[in-house]
Amino acid sequence: MDKKNKSASTRLIHGKTVDPSWDFSKHLVPPITSSTTYRLESTERGHEGFKEFLNPHSDKPIWVYDRLDEPNCMMLENQMADFCNGEVGVAFSSGMSAISSLFLALLKQGDTVLAHRTVYGCTHNLFQNWMSRLGIKVIWTNLLDLPLLSSLLKEHTPKLVYMESLTNPTLELLPLKKIVATIESYNKDTNSEVVSAVDNTFLTPHILKPLNMGIDFEIHSLTKSLSGFGTEMGGMVVCSKKHEISLKLVRKDFGGVLHPSSAWSILQHGLSTLEIRLKKQQESAAKIASFLEGHPKIGKVIYPGLESYEQKDLATELLTSETHGFQPGFLISFELKSSADKSDTFLNLIAKNSYSITLAVSLGLTRTLIQMPSLMTHCTLDADDQASSGISRKLIRLSVGLEDPQDIINDLKSNLEQTV
Ligand SMILES: Cc1ncc(COP(=O)(O)O)c(C=O)c1O
Known part of the structure; x- marks a missing residue:
């Protein structure tokens, strides 16, 4: 590409266009990326990028636009998936964005959720006020009472059972293995697919790994221990690969993306000092x-x-x-x-x-x-x-x-x- 006859203002925008120093593979610490959009060499590659997003099949993503996928967030997602023993992580702009996106990905009008009676205040509000507007019913229950859980499963055929591993603010622990066993036995008897989600913010995956106990979705507010210094907001859902696309589609269309510099900071400063x-x-x-x-x-x-x-x-x-x-x-x-x-x-x-x-x-x-x-x-x-x-x-x-x-x-x- 000939830039010699281009004006100074154009050259100030485009610089060298592609600079070999953009190969960051030799960096000890990954760079903070802040390009919201990406150069696409051809229309075919652009189209391929969108197709790849909807049906990922290669380990080498085609970056298209930050609301789809982004390098710093993807590094953090991979690290969190590994940490939680899950297959994939999907990052969001805040813990609440992670929780609401999971709801939007899993549920539709007419669906029911069973939720433990004590959760973070905004989660309570989200379920009580916003989800009811969308026609999603939340039944508050006591998940320590397993016979009650069994009978509520039979009575309401919910789609999701929701809880915090250590409740905010009453610091009650939930018997995750027994809850999973109760759900699994109901699923087996009725050929259902009720799933479970645990907000593990209060304990972190360093203390407890809900996915190891058969929980389907682990949720985090990254704003807390995982970033650790009070400078970043973020959220994460870790789960099996089959749920990745629906979560990423919710993120793409509702727009709750994590800022790359926050993803970078959580990855470099937060996770590495957590223990x-x-x-x-x-x-x-x-x-x-x-x-x-x-x-x-x-x-x-x-x-x-x-x-x-x-x-x-x-x-x-x-x-x-x-x-x-x-x-x-x-x-x-x-x-x-x-x-x-x-x-x-x-x-x-x-x-x-x-x-x-x-x-x-x-x-x-x-x-x-x-x-x-x-x-x-x-x-x-x-x-x-x-x-x-x-x-x-x-x-x-x-x-x-x-x-x-x-x-x-x-x-x-x-x-x-x-x-x-
Ligand atoms: C247990 C729990 N989950 C989720 C959230 C929401 O996280 P965020 O503030 O990152 O949206 C909070 C916030 O305090 C929380 O305590």
């Missing part, structure tokens, strides 16, 4: 939970690592791995003995005085965050829904970060003392 962050966070969480449990102003502490944890046996079964031992997570929920307004006073004191604990929503970050679900993340649930989700007005959720645990304890202690 070491979790180790420190869990060591600290154990100390902080014991401190809270022994404090005279605290009425109740929920932490899967405590002896007093109600589902101690299930915690040991689900959260123990040969390679990493027992890993009870980094989230602690607790209540003060006194009334809800004293809990508000305590959190306001934290917001004002605390150096190592920040009053903020989100979790899994390097910074320790504290919040009150009834007034914040779950405030769109009405009082009845909060009660049936087990969320009391005064429940406090703490996400332990990487600070020195003694600093966190000191901040809790001094602000509890001032709460009168």
Whole structure:
């Protein structure tokens, strides 16, 4: 291509057109890509790219447009699929985009979903308010009650059973293997294809791998532990290859794509530091939970690592791995003995005085965050829904970060003392 007789402005746009330095195969760290569209050498190749997207059969994708597929996202998807022991990962712009896209990919008007009674507030809202508008019915249930699950499956013939592996914010564990066995036995008896989905954001695939237990879809908000520093938003669904296209078609047409620079950051900074962050966070969480449990102003502490944890046996079964031992997570929920307004006073004191604990929503970050679900993340649930989700007005959720645990304890202690 002759560019000599082209004007400076045109040359400033097109440069060398194709530069040999664009072969990045020698980079130690993959480059951040930020080209939303791609040069197609011929109409045939352009058409091939669209066909390949709809029916992928080669390992060498033809990049066409970022809303279809994109190199940084694809690297992250492959890494997450490997991490979760799934066949494919599909990345989205946020955890909520991953959850809503899974619904759109699997369900249509008239379908029913069984969902565990306690989920993240926006997930509750999505199911209750938006899915009902599309004619998709969500039945809230208690998935700890397996005979109830059996009878609901028979009564409602749902398409999907939905849950969080460790519930937000009540930190309840779900017996995933038994739930899968109940669904499988129903499927076998009735020749049905009910599938299961687990939001594993609170535990991460480092602690628990739901797909190994027969769960069909593992969902993550990448915004939390998997990115870890509070700088990126993202979501991911990991599943078997047969669901890849429908999820990618939803992403293409509804547009919830993950930004390549976020995919790059989650891949390079988040995933590579996850194990070491979790180790420190869990060591600290154990100390902080014991401190809270022994404090005279605290009425109740929920932490899967405590002896007093109600589902101690299930915690040991689900959260123990040969390679990493027992890993009870980094989230602690607790209540003060006194009334809800004293809990508000305590959190306001934290917001004002605390150096190592920040009053903020989100979790899994390097910074320790504290919040009150009834007034914040779950405030769109009405009082009845909060009660049936087990969320009391005064429940406090703490996400332990990487600070020195003694600093966190000191901040809790001094602000509890001032709460009168
Ligand atoms: C368990 C759980 N799932 C999903 C989400 C939604 O993730 P995002 O904020 O990335 O949309 C959250 C957010 O807090 C969450 O706690």
